Amino acid sequence: MRPIQLTPRLRSVAEQVPTGAKFADIGTDHAYLPAWLLQRGIITKALACDLRKGPLDRARATAEKYNLTQQMDFRLCDGLAGVAPGEADTIAIAGMGGETIADILAAAPWVWRADCLLLLQPMSAQPELRRWLQAHGYTIARELLSREGDTLYTTFVVQPGPMGELTPAEAWAGRQRKGEEAPLREEYLNRLVAQTARAAEGLARSTRPEDGPRRAEMEQVHTGLLELREEWLSWQR
Template sequence: MELSPRLRSVAGLVPPGARFADVGTDHAYLPVWLLQQGIIEHALVSDLRPGPLDRARSTAARYGLAERMEFRLCDGLSGIAPAEADTIAIAGMGGETIAAILAAAPWVREQGCLLLLQPMSAQSALRPWLQRQGYRIEREHLSREGDTLYTALQVRAGFMEALTPAEQWAGRQSRETADPLRLEYLTRLEARAARAVTGLRRSTQASDAPRLEALEAVHRGLAKMREEWSTWQP
């Protein structure tokens, strides 16, 4: 099976032999691919709705892997016991949904599970939420599908310095990170922040002033991060 670049970037973060759970699995492409590649021996998959879970069962049957998968109809991690997983993927959902799923399952942090999160939206809210909840973003991996860039976060319980406003948008960068899509990611976010600033500058409502100030800080920070990133490149 061919995985999409987005799911491939999540798959690349799964350690061999992981006790793997895929929350909100839908077609179960990610766990089926990991099983096919021999990266994992067994997979637990869950979904909130019966339709997607049936699709997961169909994919598993099509590839002859149903015996090595368990299917749970549940909200988030509510149907998964702490002893059953040490690596948990939550991909293809909004950042708020991912945060709600993790908030309802504090055992994930207490047990030191490896989390592979691939938010489709609200990344700038999810990153600081993770930091406040005692999670550390160990690395981020970008992928491209068509014209869209996606980010996958590798996360574990641990201390992380509070993120600056620009880091909340773009994630923390370091000289050691080699990501060929990072410059484009920063450039796009900077342009998005600039558009938001321009829009808010037109506003005549006094209540928009603090938001404008915050967005200007994001915009300045992103420009600095982009310059810093460029100086690091060979």
């Protein structure tokens, strides 16, 4: 059977799954992630979960195609509602908005108690998700960037544990560490610097009174991002 190939975005999630993990993929759609891990023998069983029937049917089709049906358990459920505490110790939630990911984790506090490893890949609302994780006792141990076309994707590697306050700029860009390998980080910071400059300019043109404080907040984030970029570049010299 031909090996399944993952694109860089999903590959960055897959590579973080420990050998022998009790793995659940939430919002699995085609189940490419569990299928790749099973095919390589990294895991021996997987929970493939999705909110909708269509995606779960696609997951079943992938499992059949690669002869992995016996090793996958399919659950039609909202988030982790169909996963019992202890059934998984490593959970991927990729390809959803950051707020949906936070809602899924908020509805399953056992994940924190069971010390699960979380691999989260938010498509939007990254600052909101970082803040939510910090406020709910999770720590982002690492962030991995991957590129597909013109898009940069971020995977958060998360575990229960205190993370300490994030600055406003860190909520936007994640915490950076000296010596970490992150070839795409400079570009990521450049994009956020440009995005927050545009947002602050837009708010500066607004006549709505409530946009005054939002502009001040955005300018603070922008200044903080410039400092993070300067720090990052100084570490690369």
